[in-house]
Amino acid sequence: MQYVFGPVPSRRLGQSLGIDTIPLKTCNWNCVYCQLGRTQPLTNARKEYYPSADILAEVKAVLAGHAPGEIDWVTFVGSGEPTLHSGIGRLIRGVRALTELPIAVITNGSLLYLPEVREDLAEADVVLPSLDAGTADLYRQIDRPHPEVTFERLVDGLLAFRQIFSGKLWVEVMLVQGLNDTAEALRAIAAILQRVRPDEVHINLPTRPPVETWVRPSDEEGLLRARAILGDIAHVVHPIEGSFDLSGYATAVDAIVAIITRHPMRQEELERTLARWAPGHVAEALAELEAGGRAQVVERLGARFWSAAPSRYPDEAHSLAAAPDAFRGLIRPLLGDRE
Ligand code: SF4
Numbered sequence: 001m002q003y004v005f006g007p008v009p010s011r012r013l014g015q016s017l018g019i020d021t022i023p024l025k026t027c028n029w030n031c032v033y034c035q036l037g038r039t040q041p042l043t044n045a046r047k048e049y050y051p052s053a054d055i056l057a058e059v060k061a062v063l064a065g066h067a068p069g070e071i072d073w074v075t076f077v078g079s080g081e082p083t084l085h086s087g088i089g090r091l092i093r094g095v096r097a098l099t100e101l102p103i104a105v106i107t108n109g110s111l112l113y114l115p116e117v118r119e120d121l122a123e124a125d126v127v128l129p130s131l132d133a134g135t136a137d138l139y140r141q142i143d144r145p146h147p148e149v150t151f152e153r154l155v156d157g158l159l160a161f162r163q164i165f166s167g168k169l170w171v172e173v174m175l176v177q178g179l180n181d182t183a184e185a186l187r188a189i190a191a192i193l194q195r196v197r198p199d200e201v202h203i204n205l206p207t208r209p210p211v212e213t214w215v216r217p218s219d220e221e222g223l224l225r226a227r228a229i230l231g232d233i234a235h236v237v238h239p240i241e242g243s244f245d246l247s248g249y250a251t252a253v254d255a256i257v258a259i260i261t262r263h264p265m266r267q268e269e270l271e272r273t274l275a276r277w278a279p280g281h282v283a284e285a286l287a288e289l290e291a292g293g294r295a296q297v298v299e300r301l302g303a304r305f306w307s308a309a310p311s312r313y314p315d316e317a318h319s320l321a322a323a324p325d326a327f328r329g330l331i332r333p334l335l336g337d338r339e
Helices: 052-064 088-098 115-121 136-143 151-164 183-196 220-230 252-262 267-277 282-291 316-321 325-338
Strands: 004-010 014-019 073-076 103-106 126-128 168-174 200-204 234-236 295-300 303-308
Touching: 004 052, 004 252, 014 052, 052 088, 073 088, 088 103, 088 115, 115 151, 136 151, 151 168, 151 183, 168 183, 183 220, 200 220, 220 234, 252 267, 252 282, 252 295, 252 303, 267 282, 267 303, 282 295
Parallel strands: 014 073, 073 103, 103 126, 126 168, 168 200, 200 234
Antiparallel strands: 004 014, 295 303
């Protein structure tokens, strides 16, 4: 399977069958917390990155192989920004014709300023855009966008989409300690959320390996502040344990590569997953992953994560060099004696 993965346990969407419309890691943002490594290429070009007909044929085959109840949602998400695929509307409609399962789109929301993208995404049941900053400055520093996708366009796009979208709009705020969890930053985000009027606000934390070494999830104090300032509709999304479906792949190693390309996994998580699907072969599978050059181990947040080999994570010196000057004072306490 090239475009479809899972079902995987999703923090918000139960057992979610993922559809990946974009090659790793094609995006118009280069977020400091991205779990998929540095963006390469940073592009705002919309095109048919993969043939829509091939994606839909694979979705059809995978759906046919699952019994009712095994999948809760079909979710467009993956190795970059899914709305950069110019056929996203055709794909949503194509999936709708194949199944009655609800359809979600996880997007950074940056292209909602385009009427055609709004019309395409309006056909989904749930759209989950991001809003990590309430000012243009902080947006540039956290999400590091392509120059064409400005903060004004992001906000205008969210407001315009809310006007036409009858499904659920769940806005995700990724909370990074010292960056957007200050009272000032949160109040600026809240002011925009009040205008957008999402159905829910999900406060998320970078618990998978952030690309930049100095990124930390917000602490308890920051989370409390976020809940207080972002209001009653904000709730914290906790990581969940669930079963990764590794059927449909020729080997456990192929399956793991498919999953970690989209969701890097902690060593323990990977060992548990492999133990269930390939009992007695865990050490063998891990060795094969590493030796075959198809996966890499990334150390972040005090843990070892397995990620796809092409993902690019800078070492600490390069990561620190890319930290915005304005943040260096903020991140220094987080670094202890490493700087
Ligand atoms: S987190 Fe999402 S929007 Fe941000 S760089 Fe990664 S893929 Fe792109």
